Amino acid sequence: MDVMKGMEEAFERRDERYFIEVIRREPSLVLRVHAVCILAEIGGEDSIPVLSDVLLHDPDPLVRHEAAFSMGQIGLTSAIRALEEAVRSDRDPIVRHEAAAALGSIGSPEAEQTLRLALEDGDEIVRNSAMTSLFNIEFLRNNSVGSSARDRAPRP
Numbered sequence: 538m539d540v541m542k543g544m545e546e547a548f549e550r551r552d553e554r555y556f557i558e559v560i561r562r563e564p565s566l567v568l569r570v571h572a573v574c575i576l577a578e579i580g581g582e583d584s585i586p587v588l589s590d591v592l593l594h595d596p597d598p599l600v601r602h603e604a605a606f607s608m609g610q611i612g613l614t615s616a617i618r619a620l621e622e623a624v625r626s627d628r629d630p631i632v633r634h635e636a637a638a639a640l641g642s643i644g645s646p647e648a649e650q651t652l653r654l655a656l657e658d659g660d661e662i663v664r665n666s667a668m669t670s671l672f673n674i675e676f677l678r679n680n681s682v683g684s685s686a687r688d689r690a691p692r693p
Contacts, residue, residue, distance in 0.1 A: 540568055544575065553580045557587050560595075569595070570603045577607035582615065589619035592636070598629035605632060609639025617643060621651040624667075630660035637663060641670025644677045 547555035559572035623636035655667035
């Protein structure tokens, strides 16, 4: 597997561009999902625009799901707009569910309106993810924690 060997070498170099190319050009679902995970790990905040594009445009729902999950793990408010769009309009409930869950992981009140709308989604898992995320946002608000794990980090 040439791509897998290339991924190992690119990971050691922390070569974000390599993983972006895999995401954009590789037909293998497994390798694209893997590339999304690695890009999020090595790219952090800089990977949000690419992950947003994957979330909103990749043809496979599993890859879009992984992009949403990764954005939630990164935890930055810069991901909110794309995640909200996915909650509102993705055709696959697994993606809407994960985007709603990611919004809860980020924990910003900015996402409340979209999550309240998702309480009316036709899929029970999406509704439950929205409910759980709204609970998390309320919990963070009541405990004065702020909007996002990364955004809350102490400033030097």
